[in-house]
Amino acid sequence: MYATMPSRHYKVSVRALAEFCQVEGDLVSVTRPGPSAFEGQQTHKATQSKRPPSYQAETPLRFCWQNPAFELVVTGRADGTFPDGVEEIKTTRVPPQDIPTGLRNLHHSQAKLYAAIYALQFDTGPVIRVRNTYVHPQTSEEWPLEREYPVEQLLDYLVNCCLRYDAWLIQVDRHQQDRQPFLAQLPFPFPTMRPAQRQMAESVYKACRVAKNLCVEAPTGTGKTLAALFPALKAMTEVEVRSLFFLTMKTTGQVAAHDALQRLDPEHRLTVVALTAKTRLCRSPDTPCDGQFCPYARDYFAKRDRLRAKLFDPIRWDPDALIELAEREQICPYYLSQDWAIWSDVVIGDLNYIYDTTAVQPYLLREIGNRATVLIDECHNLIDRGRMMFSADFSGLALQQLMHQCPKKIQTRLRKIQTRLREVCNKFGPGLCYESPQALLHSLRDFMADSAALLRDNPKFEPDALWQPFLFSCTRFIRLHDLADAGDFCWRYGTGSPELRGIELICLNPARLLMSKHQLVNNVVAFSATLKPWPYSQQLNGLQGAITQELASPFHASQFSVYLATDLSTRFRDRTSLPERLRALLNTLVANSKNTLVFFSSYQQLQQSARLLDRSDTLLVQRPDWSARERDAVLGQFREQRGLTLLTVLGGVFGEGIDLPGEQLEQVVVIGPGLPQVNEVNNAIRLQMEQQQLPGFDFAYAFPGLQKVLQAAGRCIRTDTDQGDILLIDDRFDAYRQLGWLPDHWTVRSGALHAWLN
Incomplete structure (x- = not known):
């Protein structure tokens, strides 16, 4: 016997049913952003408030379709109903004729399904008006498209859509029932x-x-x-x-x-x-x-x-x-x-x-x-x-490059954006700010709404490789701005020449x-x-x-040793003397027969130390510009050779997600606690955490660095038979141990670096 599914029922929204039944038309990926959810809600409310008293806004509708094997419930909320009809409101910045035909047909299909279900729930008479109303969110201009249908015709349409969906659900349901005993x-x-x-x-x-x-x-x-x-x-x-x-x-x-x-x-x-x-x-x-x-x-x-x-x-x-x-x-x-x-x-x-x-x-x-x-x-x-994912930027350089490629009519529209960008950057920049660029956003929305018409009105202009990325960038910037709030986001304004101007929308707390x-x-x-x-x-x-x-570690403490070298500091003030103090350790690692990964907190720290080392065929030094093929080649060397030492950075490709079992990797050395760079963004994160009564420095710096350190250390032991050594270099690691931040399954010793070397 095997467990069965609960009562088998499926749900589908009216919109999803209409989309499923869309079997005609081309795929058209629309890049211009629609109005924000807030704009849509406000526009809907304003439009609905203009309707007569007999008009019912946000009418819930529900229809049950019975199949011998399951029940399908079709649900939705019509934007508006009146005694003899249904209205579906769509917020748009372009007139209906500029909306792709397939999308307009989908909107009308949705309205027809609402009308059919409405006719089943209420006494509407033999004929129903089906209205698609397109509304501009700023001007409130309406473009109503209305048709009349006999109720029987709409009910036939609903049944046909449900039959199509039902035929698919029979296959889905059969597959899911067949998978039950298998699972x-x-x-x-x-x-x-x-x-x-x-x-x-x-x-x-x-x-x-x-x-x-x-x-x-x-x-x-x-x-x-x-x-x-x-x-x-x-x-x-x-x-x-x-x-x-x-x-x-x-x-x-x-x-x-x-x-x-x-x-x-x-x-x-x-x-x-x-x-x-x-x-x-x-x-x-x-x-x-x-x-x-x-x-x-x-x-x-x-x-x-x-x-x-x-x-x-x-x-x-x-x-x-x-x-x-x-x-x-x-x-x-x-x-x-x-x-x-x-x-x-x-x-x-x-x-x-x-x-x-x-x-x-x-x-x-x-x-x-x-x-x-x-x-x-x-x-x-x-x-x-x-x-x-929740951060975006608007680049003045991309704007300038695009302007040089466009005809004059499009340039005129882009110059309006350029003017707004200059104004907001001069007003709020340079640096971080908690004020959003509203004036620029209005210009971007207008341009994106008109982008299709601009191309249509300039038939000789063939968009090059700059056009589409610019539209995507604008879309993302607008969409994320609509989700941003001052508590979790900030903006960074860049000033200077048109190419240097730009705005970053930065998520501090996701x-x-x-x-x-x-x-x-x-x-x-x-x-x-x-x-x-x-x-x-x-x-x-x-x-x-x-x-x-x-969970406890599957490995035994005897498989690896963890040593904290607490007599060295990797703090910024000690950066000058650090490479010399590491020289003996690094040359020893390069000279031994074990494969070793040495992690630095930054490329600068890595390069300063690498310059002091003796040349060796077994010493590998990562560069920031390594391609994926070069990184894979290094991993291949570790799998085939012994006595290799790779100098790399925390948080990079070698710091997590790689497996080098056995003698492929026997030593991991981490130099420094991996604190993120001190900058205005990380300080803004710290301040935002402190405003929530949380330990700001730990959240912005200590904990992110610690996770990188622990991920890097985790490369050392990968199987039940591995043996290896983990060396962490910085006096702050001893404080981490006392605070209980290091893994419980580690057996840790601490002391001077020379004691580990000897």
């Missing part, structure tokens, strides 16, 4: 589980069962990927979770997830989709995402409808498989993977596919009622990645926006080898209130 009987792919791995797996399973967020600190060697994936899959037999998203910070984590799934499901019974960067999947990079120019976007929706069922083929839909399908069927692999992901059993991809402000997955999941579970690998990086994403899914399981101190990680990663678990 219930799914064995762990190894004879035994490590004790800590079992503890983590049990916690993950329980958290998924009760829809609770979980943060797990599990040391290197625990087997975290399988300890997260295996129980999360097993839990899908007992909760209404249709999809599992395994999110990573780096591609190495995705490789580990694919390998784990191959072990768990070698026959490909589960549907797996990899979400990959558009730049890698795009088959026509020199054309816009528009069916008029790109053959892969042409007739996209009909192709998508025809290929939907291929999702269930016994294939891992990784980038290679998606590209092969795209070439064969002439369909865009990037957008197809996005459409397929919401129906897949497992999705593997970068963090940004759920958390970036442009991510469509959270919206799509919500619209079809899919309570997905999200697993986040190496989630100690979530704070910095969150700050990066917690609020990360939490808003966490709340869209069933639950989040975040895991890493370095999450403590808990108040720091949970305060900033948006997982306040999550269950926390700290």
